[in-house]
Amino acid sequence: MPVLTGSVGFFSTWHLGRTQLTPVATPVLLVPFGERWLVEARGDFQGDFVRPAGGSFGGDVEKEVDYAQVDYIANPYVTVTVGRFLTPFGIYNERLYPIWIRSLQATPLIFPIGTGSSDGAMLRGGFPGNHKVNVNYAVYFSTLSSINKLESDRRAGGRIGFFLPGPRIELGASLQQLLQEDRSQSVGFHFAWQPNRVPLNLRSEYAWGAIKGSGYWIEGAYRLSQIPRGQRVLRHAEVVGRAQQYFAGQLDAADASEYQLPRRNTQQADLGMNYYFSDGFKATGSYGRWFSSARDYNIWTVGIAYRFALPLGRSQ
């Protein structure tokens, strides 16, 4: 049965004396065919309305096609994907990006390294390595595209991950080779851990790009479900902290702006809280401090995010 899902949200950010309003809608369409096929697509509509100190709001709505792909589940170990897909580099782009999933609304500083969308073909899958570890992989080739909203670089790459279901630890590495322009490489590593006895979600990524620079982020999200008092409220609350560092690469000012990367070495620390009214509906707030040689400043964010899922037909 086809399903329309996705998320909507609204966020307000204050930094450097500016107020920024960001309404977001990311609809996802899922259409299965037979036992093995799936067509899936996600659009990304994001407003960016800024009011400078003393001014009035103004801005644009960005419209993107994040992915529009056909998946063929060839066997339990291999799925063939053709079309426009999220570039499998690290874990944030493919798994943590949706606003109802991410613990802090600001994407990590290193997010532009190796990620984005690719137009081409991909093989991916997951299988048990032995009784203690599951292995997952993705290899892809992407072609150059300058079509509006479907832009893509010519590149090839892959990612491998190991998930240990017992201790609930995940480790992985990504590699990407650009096959145009400077033909640079990008390398990434990721780590995630959800301890069995503590409601903690620990995640981290490292990325290195020959031109774009390098950096890492580490994030911990702790659900207050084990606090002995006030459980009616606290079990829905989550405290989040993230530390990250970015080391600037060889990009000039124009390219850094285009890739949405800082021009200088930068550190950022964030502390936030999420309150889950239900599994897919949350209020979020955070405070962050940005440190760079150019200037230091505070970033405040509040907002709500909602995940919806609607059947497009009879669900029974």
Place this chain on the structure above:
Amino acid sequence: MSWKRTLGNLLLLSVLAVPAGARHSGESPASSAKTGATVQPVRSEDDLRVEGEKRFRANCGRCHQSPHKFPPRMMLTIERHMRVRALITDEDLRLIVRYMTQ
């Protein structure tokens, strides 16, 4: 162009492996669970439910809060999407779908 050759070989491998997948998809969830390397021997519906919940929390909880259960046909579509997105193994997926649709 070694990467092209590698990609070609992987595509060929995936196509050749289809019959194996067809055999696998014909198995019942219970027999699949019994033969899986990561699945403990299961004997009853309760065992399957407990194992399904365990796999659900281990796999789905890696990224997001536990969602409520959806109607069965809707759940099958969402799980197919999650199989591709989160690279959940075939055995885990069968147990999770069973758990989420009961």
